[in-house]
Amino acid sequence: GENVEQHPSTLSVQEGDSAVIKCTYSDSASNYFPWYKQELGKRPQLIIDIRSNVGEKKDQRIAVTLNKTAKHFSLHITETQPEDSAVYFCAASPNDMRFGAGTRLTVKP
Amino acid sequence: GAVVSQHPSWVICKSGTSVKIECRSLDFQATTMFWYRQFPKQSLMLMATSNEGSKATYEQGVEKDKFLINHASLTLSTLTVTSAHPEDSSFYICSAVGGSLLWGSTDTQYFGPGTRLTVL
Numbered sequence: 001g002e003n004v005e006q007h008p009s010t011l012s013v014q015e016g017d018s019a020v021i022k023c024t025y026s027d028s029a030s031n032y033f034p035w036y037k038q039e040l041g042k043r044p045q046l047i048i049d050i051r052s053n054v055g056e057k058k059d060q061r062i063a064v065t066l067n068k069t070a071k072h073f074s075l076h077i078t079e080t081q082p083e084d085s086a087v088y089f090c091a092a093s094p095n096d097m098r099f100g101a102g103t104r105l106t107v108k109p
Numbered sequence: 110g111a112v113v114s115q116h117p118s119w120v121i122c123k124s125g126t127s128v129k130i131e132c133r134s135l136d137f138q139a140t141t142m143f144w145y146r147q148f149p150k151q152s153l154m155l156m157a158t159s160n161e162g163s164k165a166t167y168e169q170g171v172e173k174d175k176f177l178i179n180h181a182s183l184t185l186s187t188l189t190v191t192s193a194h195p196e197d198s199s200f201y202i203c204s205a206v207g208g209s210l211l212w213g214s215t216d217t218q219y220f221g222p223g224t225r226l227t228v229l
Binding site for chain 2: 034036041042043044045046049089096097098099100101102
């Protein structure tokens, strides 16, 4: 089955800096890669996703890149703000969604 | 956007009792719903995949007789934790998709708000 690894587990940046979170997956059949933001005690919220026929996708300050050959994908957040502080999960899906362990991002004002 | 509700949002029960959690897609028909559990500071762990009108598919290590899943309609799936014990205390989250997974296609999962279960 699919196995997703996510790094780093914690990330602290200064407001305005960029943050990058990386994930690797094992199942070459995975074709859908969403990223979720989860605030404490709340549901995961989809922030961006990418499908396997695309190498990069951008939405304002958030971008995701996908390298199918290397089986890794990354989340890039630019101009970080304190409200970006949360836990971010990557996921990969051939069918059922498998989540990474999560990255706790702290943006210091 | 797609809205998924979950009820109750939190529940406290005594050990040995059963608890039912409902997951509803409010503005779309969900052919497939997923049930996850999440321990504090950990990732979401898939428990089972529920397709409308058929038996749920459970992940390895998840007891199907303990976690009963029913997906009776395109908008409702229920998870019943039977004979709950303190180790079942967790955050249970459902998600729903509106597309078909039959051919490996995947649509966006929309998550419910979660149910915090505490078993005393």
